[in-house]
Amino acid sequence: MTNYLYQQQNWQSQLSDLITDPQELLSLLQLSPEQLLSGAILASEQFKLRVPRAFVGKMKVADPFDPLLLQVLPHHLELEDHPEFVTDPLGEEQANQQPGVLHKYKSRFLLTLTGACAVHCRYCFRRHFPYQDNLPKNEDWLNIKQYIESQPDINEVILSGGDPLTLTNRRLQSWIERLESLPQIKFLRIHSRVPIVIPNRVDEALISILKNSRLRIILVVHSNHASELDDFTCRTLNTLVKHQITVLNQAVLLRGVNDSAQVLVDLSYRLFDAGVMPYYLHVLDKVKGAHHFDLMPQDIDLIYKEVLANLPGYLVPKLVREIAGEKNKTPLFGVSTA
Ligand code: SF4
Structure with a gap:
């Protein structure tokens, strides 16, 4: 659906129809499933993918480095531990x-x-x-x-x-x-x-x-x-x-x-x-x-x-x-x- 169509759709239905499956997100953007390196699905289970279709409509198709996509796509590096990075960084x-x-x-x-x-x-x-x-x-x-x-x-x-x-x-x-x-x-x-x-x-x-x-x-x-x-x-x-x-x-x-x-x-x-x-x-x-x-x-x-x-x-x-x-x-x- 183009963004023009989302402009006609009320926010409640958009909120109840979020993309939560990383494979679906990649397919909408014409990116290959291999884009999700092993570990990304586990990262998605720990902090679920959620993204509105209207926001996906602002991403560039076929660009794995799209800056909007990078903000929402689960990444295998999320599973790495770094001592300074903690669950409650702001106390x-x-x-x-x-x-x-x-x-x-x-x-x-x-x-x-x-x-x-x-x-x-x-x-x-x-x-x-x-x-x-x-x-x-x-x-x-x-x-x-x-x-x-x-x-x-x-x-x-x-x-x-x-x-x-x-x-x-x-x-x-x-x-x-x-x-x-x-x-x-x-x-x-x-x-x-x-x-x-x-x-x-x-x-x-x-x-x-x-x-x-x-x-x-x-x-x-x-x-x-x-x-x-x-x-x-x-x-x-x-x-x-x-x-x-x-x-x-x-x-x-x-x-x-x-x-x-x-x-x-x-x-x-x-x-x-x-x-x-x-x-x-x-x-x-x-x-x-x-x-x-x-x-x-x-x-x-x-x-x-x-x-x-x-x-x-x-x-x-x-x-x-x-x-x-x-x-x-x-x-x-x-x-x-x-
Ligand atoms: S920054 Fe955090 S609190 Fe704000 S919209 Fe994103 S996930 Fe939600």
């Missing part, structure tokens, strides 16, 4: 106050309402996160409310991954209404990759929920490469911007995907076409299974310096690393990235 178990609540920073905390994502990114730092023990139920709200009220510094809630935009509009709205009932909460940040991989998720009902909220909404999408941003996706993101919703982008610097200044410059300009501001460029979190996406610190420095030299300052994403236990992300430019 989130320590920050897990109660089901759904991850409190790492002073004025804001993460609420994980679902463990589901529309796409499984092979480099995801939460690929081993025990979501099944951490999802808040409706009856947990009173405890969450008490927790927020006991922390007067909190003024922002971040809905994060799993991907909050895999929730139905009704469920999303009911959680937003709960948060709106607390006067101390002023901002709601939603971190989501769904508008990139299934742009139709941005439907009228979602726009209405976001634009009518008392809270100041900031949607942080996650795109790593300009090829993810076709015209339809850009128009969709721009619709949100036109409704006064702040839309920012965070990317992860990944070997083989976007480890070139030109690719990052193109990404920033493409985001700006859509009215989206580049926000963060994350250095890879050292999660078990993602070692093959890692870059040498000196290469990161070189790439970032070239990005700085080629973009106006307002389009340069902040290069950061998250360090377990730190009270904010650590800016890296001019600092060793080791």
Whole structure:
């Protein structure tokens, strides 16, 4: 099916028809099954392949090195052990106050309402996160409310991954209404990759929920490469911007995907076409299974310096690393990235 046809299909049916079989993905892209070296199927069993057909439609046919494909195709190197690469690289178990609540920073905390994502990114730092023990139920709200009220510094809630935009509009709205009932909460940040991989998720009902909220909404999408941003996706993101919703982008610097200044410059300009501001460029979190996406610190420095030299300052994403236990992300430019 071409992407034009996906534009006519509602997001719920796209979400229920994800590609989960690596062989099917390769066959759609006219790639040979040998592309999956031994071990890739086992890697897929450990962290399942999930990718929407609309996102596959943005990949280049017959290109085994397509940067979008490399982000989602299970790889035998995921099975290799590297001592620095661990299951909880950001120490989130320590920050897990109660089901759904991850409190790492002073004025804001993460609420994980679902463990589901529309796409499984092979480099995801939460690929081993025990979501099944951490999802808040409706009856947990009173405890969450008490927790927020006991922390007067909190003024922002971040809905994060799993991907909050895999929730139905009704469920999303009911959680937003709960948060709106607390006067101390002023901002709601939603971190989501769904508008990139299934742009139709941005439907009228979602726009209405976001634009009518008392809270100041900031949607942080996650795109790593300009090829993810076709015209339809850009128009969709721009619709949100036109409704006064702040839309920012965070990317992860990944070997083989976007480890070139030109690719990052193109990404920033493409985001700006859509009215989206580049926000963060994350250095890879050292999660078990993602070692093959890692870059040498000196290469990161070189790439970032070239990005700085080629973009106006307002389009340069902040290069950061998250360090377990730190009270904010650590800016890296001019600092060793080791
Ligand atoms: S949480 Fe985000 S980065 Fe991780 S798999 Fe889901 S969409 Fe990808």
